Amino acid sequence: MRGSITVVADDLTGACEIAGVGQRFGLNAIVTLEDQLPGTDAGLRVFDSETRLAQPASATTSLSAIGRSLGASATASIFKKTDSVLRGPLRAELEALASALGLRRVLLIPGNPALRRVVRDGRYLIDGKPLHQTGFATDPHHPARSSDVRDLLGHGGNMPVSTARLGQPLPAEGIVVGDVSSDADLQAWAAAVPPDTLASGSSAFFGAWFAARNTAQATRAPDRLPEGPTLLVSGTTFGPQRQRLCRDVSVDRISLDRLSEIDDWGQRLLKRLEREPRAVACVDGPVSPESRAAANIGTALAEVTSRVFQAGAVRHIVVEGGATAASIARRLGWLTFEGVHEWALGIVSLRPVAAREAFFTVKPGSYPWPDSILPLLFPSSRTASP
Template sequence: MRQWGGNRMIVVADDFTGAAEIAAVSFEGGYSARVHRVKAPIDLQPDCHLVLDTDSRLKSSEQTKAVLAPISKALSSFPAIPVYKKVDSILRGNVSLELCLLAQILGKKRILLLPQNPSGGRTIKDRTYRINGIPLSQTEFASDPTHPAQSDSPLDLLGQTHGWSVSYCSIGDALPTAGIVILEAERDSEVQRWSKQVKPDDLAAGGRDFYRHLVGTTQREPRPFDLPTSTLLIQGTLSPERERLHQALKGNTYLDLQLSPAANPQKSIDLCASSASDMISSNGLAILGFRRENTSSESAAAEIERALRAVIATALNSSKNVAIHLAIEGGATAALILKILNLDTLEVIQIWGDGVVSLQSEKSPNLTITTKPGSYAWPPALVEAFCPKVIEQEV
């Protein structure tokens, strides 16, 4: 029988920042917590909470099925270890498909789904999803470039359920015995109440708050931690939090580099790379972002990868044997950068706040990587640590 709260756990997440967010919850509880990209062989170490990043949020249904296939063999090798399915807190991505596939792999007939995080102002009450009291379709997520929120109903957001029944449970309702069950909760105490009703034969799925109660960890204040003094911050999203960071950094000196997601002359990328390298080598902060322009997602992805490869390679090659801090906004951007760096497994070393996590890999001991979901804010302690002088440069 699977037991929650033990030394070994497996979590399946669909993007890197979500995976890191869940690994951080385990780290808070005193467990060894690692994030592992599923493209590499899965090596579950003893006394480990392992979070698998499938990087499948933006993939097609067929691509998602192909990504999840190798996980089935790995999971079947560990029948006594609990499995949790991390989903996006506002149900973006191939949520229902991944839930159904994973439940089938594990032989589950009931999926208890609680995606919202009341601790972060994200609630579901009366079949309506709200963020800080505002219906979801009236928030910034209505203009999400890949998964615009056009409804406030969690049932609508979940979409097609691939032959599974779906139901909604308010507080106090009896749980159905099978199917996908969306759990209402607008308070942390309600999340805790639902967590106590999870049975060994259920697939528990959702966000950070649900997992925290299942594992039995408590939120703690960040401990003192010294980051490397040279930071390259890559902004891979167009969330309003991107601009809020720039406002918070006013009065400091940093290098702000903006490239096009559509096309850049090679000399512009080279200039960007050398400028970023010079700045972070002088104990400063370089920020690389991409302007808001109309372009196809495929061409943008290729151009962004080309630019990031050049900037990261130049920055790291010029800083050999020097500790570097790489801060990344957005799960897709984090996954791309880990691919560029060929890093498969990273261990949590510091938590700055919900969803904002620093990690390291044995492959690159001089590199500290901090990630956060695009819609989350950078914690004040991190903003303060980023840099002390404003140089703005567009290329």
């Protein structure tokens, strides 16, 4: 595949996850939150449309504009990154992008077998459990009410939705969701994407899709921790991950009913960073689907992180949760990033173009922390234990 590859993601952690896959294959990656993809000679351009929490009509407008700017001639080098558990106005996004690119068919492979997220007979399973019986049932923005991928994509769209097993003929049009249970399945689907089809799905499928079209071999750079003080900010609303970090005694917590006390919280973090090279910030309290707590968490964490960074207390910011990562990046004026290092699946460090002395590491909120990563970031933290 010649020329650059363009990927459209719906949130910042997803965009960074794709950049990490590119880094693994030796591609120079650029990630942007700008309205236009940057003019660059990077081999991988990743655009965060920030539509995960958008209404379908807004997502349609955004993805239609992106598709028109890319042009139909580039369809073979365009990939649509989706949430691996199908959250967000996904059907509207896929339909809008495909239409703008002049395509009538989308192949969607959302599974990520390495995280035990699979699709079998058109049903989404995590660790063998139906999706709506996992922690995603209480997602504040997109609670899973079914494990049927057709239900998860929603009804009433312009393109029909169907499911398929490997080896079955694909329908001539519509959104086709493929069963996937293993890395071998990912590779087989990647090799089977027809040229007149928009490829879409998880970062794992992107890796297979890229490998099927290139001779570059995947490699991993040695782990290297950026020098200087580090602030880890947990903004995830995914219950198991919030509990894992917030239970640690070294975490500076603030309760949901005290989010206005930013000054005190910021001072506590600054004092901790005067004594220690690492600090963790998170928000205590349950986040219900009916509340605005998730949005308030992102705003509060962006403000306190900005104050700590502007005070010169940190140069490495680690963020758990896509919406929070985007809020912090925009609050700091960091809209374009260069890929630096992939620590593990979904955990990627970038360098803000506007602040090259800083490092920005992100992790999807629903992904578990690998036991090999947290000890590198926080050697004395108890969070490294399951």
